[in-house]
Amino acid sequence: xxxxxxxxxxxxxxxxxxxxxxxxxxxxxxxxxxxxxxxxxxxxxxxxxxxxxxxxxxxxxxxxxxxxxxxxxxxxxxxxxxxxxxxxxxxxxxxxxxxxxxxxxxxxxxxxxxxxxxxxxxxxxxxxxxxxxxxxxxxxxxxxxxxxxxxxxxxxxxxxxxxxxxxxxxxxxxxxxxxxxxxxxxxxxxxxxxxxxxxxxxxxxxxxxx
Numbered sequence: 001x002x003x004x005x006x007x008x009x010x011x012x013x014x015x016x017x018x019x020x021x022x023x024x025x026x027x028x029x030x031x032x033x034x035x036x037x038x039x040x041x042x043x044x045x046x047x048x049x050x051x052x053x054x055x056x057x058x059x060x061x062x063x064x065x066x067x068x069x070x071x072x073x074x075x076x077x078x079x080x081x082x083x084x085x086x087x088x089x090x091x092x093x094x095x096x097x098x099x100x101x102x103x104x105x106x107x108x109x110x111x112x113x114x115x116x117x118x119x120x121x122x123x124x125x126x127x128x129x130x131x132x133x134x135x136x137x138x139x140x141x142x143x144x145x146x147x148x149x150x151x152x153x154x155x156x157x158x159x160x161x162x163x164x165x166x167x168x169x170x171x172x173x174x175x176x177x178x179x180x181x182x183x184x185x186x187x188x189x190x191x192x193x194x195x196x197x198x199x200x201x202x203x204x205x206x207x208x209x210x
Contacts, residue, residue, distance in 0.1 A: 005029050012036050014059075021045055024068075028052050035062045037082070044068060047091075051075045058085045060105065067091060070113075074098055081108050083127065089113065097123075102144075104130050115158075119145075126152060128172075141165055148175045150195060157181060166190055171198045180204060 002025040005012075009029040017023060019042040027050040028035075037059035040046055046063075048071035055075040060082040063069060070091040076098045083105035086092060089112045099120045106127035114134045119126075123142035129151040131139070138161035139153065145165070150172035153159060157180045166188040173195035176182065184207040185199075191210065199205060 002026070007031055012039060014038055015041065018042060024048070026050070028055070030054060035059050037061055038064065040066055042066075047071060053077055056080070058082060060084055061087065063087075063089055065089075076100070079103070081105060083107060084110070086112050103127075106130065107132065109134060128152070129154065131156065137161065139163070141168070143167060146170075148172055150174055151177070154178060164188060164191075169193065171195055173197060174200065177201050183207070185209070 001022045004027050007029045010031045014036045015038040017040050018038055023043050023046050025048040030052040032052050033054045033056055035058045038061045041061045041064040044067050046066045047068050053075050056077050057080045061084045064084055064087045067090050069089045078098050079100055080103045084107045086109050087107055091113050093113045093115050097120055101120055101123055103125035107129045110129050110132045112134055114136050117136050117139040119142040121143040124144040126149055128149045132151050132154040134156050135158045136156055137158050140163040143165040147170040152175045154174050155178045159179045160181050162185055164187055167190055168188055169190055170193040174197045176199050177197050178201040181204050182202050183204045186209040
């Protein structure tokens, strides 16, 4: 089932399409400025979302467990992606992050299908478990970050390439734990704290440069 919403709509409330299990595609109104919390939570057959350019935030659990979602272009105006927004969106293999994005919440993409990650340098806040369990092979972090939070990349078992920019001062608890294929990592001189079990279970790790 496809849904087209007219541009006269300027607001959609929390959970407006919660658990609409037959919804497959939707085009959001151009005047909509935020995606409300839980807006499409549990829409497990939702495959495609067309997002208007006015949207500045993606609310918590907005696409929670949208396991079929694979076609999404994020608005260039988005500044924040909140907690669990794309939790377990396992078919979302690629996503271009807008250049003005500043914050990504806790577990925002946990279990999502992202195969690679390049964060814009505008991102200054990254939540716990933000990308935990993603099948990405490479990740490039934002130069705007000062810390990698706990569990951020926990269980990213396919991660082989990691770029940690200068300016990072701390690596959180279990941040890269169980990244089974991560063979080498170079940390900038700015790092002064590495948390408990930060690299535990990194079975392929043969080199660490600090």
